[in-house]
Amino acid sequence: AGEAVITVSNAAGLKAECTVTVKGSVVEPDVDTEAPTAPEKLEAKEVTSSTVTVKWSASKDNEGVAGYVIYVDDLEIGRVADTEAVIKNLKADTEYVISVKACDESGNLSEAAVITVRTEKASGSGGEGSENAGTAGSPTVEPVQTGDAAPIVIMIIMAGAAGAAVMAMMSLRAKAARRARRRNRRTR
Secondary structure (H helix, E strand, O other), X not given: XXXXXXXXXXXXXXXXXXXXXXXXXXXXXXXXXOOOOOOEEEEEEEEOOOOEEEEEEOOOOOOOEEEEEXXXXXXXXXXXXXXXXXXXXXXOOOEEEEEEEEEEOOOOEOOOEEEEEEOOOOOOOOOOOOOOOOOOOOOEEEEOOOOOOOOOEEEEEEEEOOEEEEEEEEOHHHHHHHHHHHHHHHHO
């Protein structure tokens, strides 16, 4: 709020002035500073010589949980939206500390849920000389695909002067999966 005088001039020396008055008050935007609750019941569901599938209970947040950050040995390796993930590219017969933190849209992070997991020995390995020990790279994470038969729906909402329209598309993969299941049932 207040007044400002704007003055302009050109090379010929002509000047113009304008007084601008702003009324009202400054409204500070609400800033979310509350972190989500920590994920609970973190567990390793499946462990192989190069992957670990982890699962945990959903966190809660006053503005909503945006996703989960996965760490391996204190290094962030990725983010997932759901409560299950596969950590890949691990070395065989190696102990890893896996941590999961919830995050919200404002970037607030929860406390970590932490477990320690040892990958299995590589098959055909006598222990120390595991077959992927030299080839395993940096760990990566990918979300677990749940319910692959469920249709993937993309909705686009278009609004305009005439109203709103909604368009939905089903994934061809979901249709093919349903057809395959029907064929499998018939052949049994």
